[in-house]
Amino acid sequence: MGFKKTIICGALSLGIITGSAGFAFAENVDYKVQSGDTFWKIGQKYNISTTSLLKANNANENTVLYPGQTIILPFNDQLVHIVQSGDTYWNISQKYGINFRELLSLNNANENSMLRIGDKVILPSTIKNTLYTVQKGDTYWTVSQKFNVNFTELLKLNGANDKSYLDIGQVIKIPVSGTSQAKPPETQAQNPNNSQSNSSSGPYITYTSYTVQKGDSSWSVAEKFGISAYELMEVNNINSSTVLNIGQKLKIPVHNVPVKSTPGEKYGELLDWWTEAQYVIPRGTTFEVVDFYTGKSFFAKRTTGSNHADCETLTVKDTNIMKEIWGGFSWVRRPVIIKYNGRKIAASMTAMPHAGNDSAAAGVWTSWRSGDYGAGINYDYIKGNGIDGHFDIHFYNSTRHKDGKVDTNHQECIKISAGMQ
Numbered sequence: 001m002g003f004k005k006t007i008i009c010g011a012l013s014l015g016i017i018t019g020s021a022g023f024a025f026a027e028n029v030d031y032k033v034q035s036g037d038t039f040w041k042i043g044q045k046y047n048i049s050t051t052s053l054l055k056a057n058n059a060n061e062n063t064v065l066y067p068g069q070t071i072i073l074p075f076n077d078q079l080v081h082i083v084q085s086g087d088t089y090w091n092i093s094q095k096y097g098i099n100f101r102e103l104l105s106l107n108n109a110n111e112n113s114m115l116r117i118g119d120k121v122i123l124p125s126t127i128k129n130t131l132y133t134v135q136k137g138d139t140y141w142t143v144s145q146k147f148n149v150n151f152t153e154l155l156k157l158n159g160a161n162d163k164s165y166l167d168i169g170q171v172i173k174i175p176v177s178g179t180s181q182a183k184p185p186e187t188q189a190q191n192p193n194n195s196q197s198n199s200s201s202g203p204y205i206t207y208t209s210y211t212v213q214k215g216d217s218s219w220s221v222a223e224k225f226g227i228s229a230y231e232l233m234e235v236n237n238i239n240s241s242t243v244l245n246i247g248q249k250l251k252i253p254v255h256n257v258p259v260k261s262t263p264g265e266k267y268g269e270l271l272d273w274w275t276e277a278q279y280v281i282p283r284g285t286t287f288e289v290v291d292f293y294t295g296k297s298f299f300a301k302r303t304t305g306s307n308h309a310d311c312e313t314l315t316v317k318d319t320n321i322m323k324e325i326w327g328g329f330s331w332v333r334r335p336v337i338i339k340y341n342g343r344k345i346a347a348s349m350t351a352m353p354h355a356g357n358d359s360a361a362a363g364v365w366t367s368w369r370s371g372d373y374g375a376g377i378n379y380d381y382i383k384g385n386g387i388d389g390h391f392d393i394h395f396y397n398s399t400r401h402k403d404g405k406v407d408t409n410h411q412e413c414i415k416i417s418a419g420m421q
Helices: 039-046 050-056 089-096 100-106 140-146 151-157 218-225 229-235 273-280 316-326 408-417
Strands: 004-007 012-016 022-032 070-082 120-122 130-133 171-174 204-211 249-256 286-291 297-304 309-313 330-340 343-351 391-394
Touching (some): 039 050, 039 100, 140 151, 229 249, 249 273, 273 343, 297 316, 316 343, 330 408, 343 408, 391 408
Antiparallel strands (some): 004 012, 012 022, 070 120, 204 249, 297 309, 309 391, 330 343, 343 391
């Protein structure tokens, strides 16, 4: 049964075929005309033919629109997101993998627009699927029922068959184009053998503010808060050429990543690199690396890296322990646990320093870098630790720097340290 729901300060209201927590399809939208609007411009913005728009409003090519006038936007199963607690336009754009600015424009909103639980946010018609993190007890069949999607289509989208198993924490694709509604994930039962708290909710973003200080740049502020400069600029509607003024207020995204359950005490949380791990372990973080097989550990720091964590040992003692575990410097992948801030994260690591020169200044051009990297920027920030450059630590779904592709051997090791193998 259809109903109307006002969103974004009364700018749009939606007729919904079905509605629940997650997403749904809209039949039509009541649109309040803005200054400068024409039927053609509105049609272009919402991917509706001018003919359909005119017909839905009993209008013709000579009809004049006036600011404040309400017209109907005839949608054919337009996908909308039903706002949940903690939702923002930014995390909705991340959830569905769509452009933040496009989402704002589509909903006549801006970065300061507020959302209320139950509001309906229009999603671009180009969206094809969304992502789902597997919970305890999930199978492809139960997931297909939870999201009301075709079982065979779900298997095909994920390269699976009816004998495929799902692992807790695994991320799979949900074919949104065939979805009428989605139920919220059920609360995961407490694991009495696991000291870590459990949460079925996914990562979410809140915001704080920061007052620009002397010498600040978008890059240094982003580094200070452990986020990417691109994200900071996107949220604040600035670009790399924007000069920050002392006293200027910046909106800072705060990534909240709930603790996930593990199969047992020896395993680490399976955190997606792109939405979780890189924020739990931001650049500049010092942590303990525990070898999964031997239990031996040493300390390291994440100094650089965007596709995965580029890290360096803190001292010569830490380097010697690392070499003892790997039998010297080595490209061999080993499952490890990263211990930081009371959490244990599943990861995979190699112990081969590269792209650095311990004898040269960090972050500047040097004529020699380890690992046959040749001349270039020196990625060696911790001096006197017995290594030239940094080594790689990968997390779930992280990728290589050289080609942006997932390293399957690293991912297998990560599954081992997460208790999925």
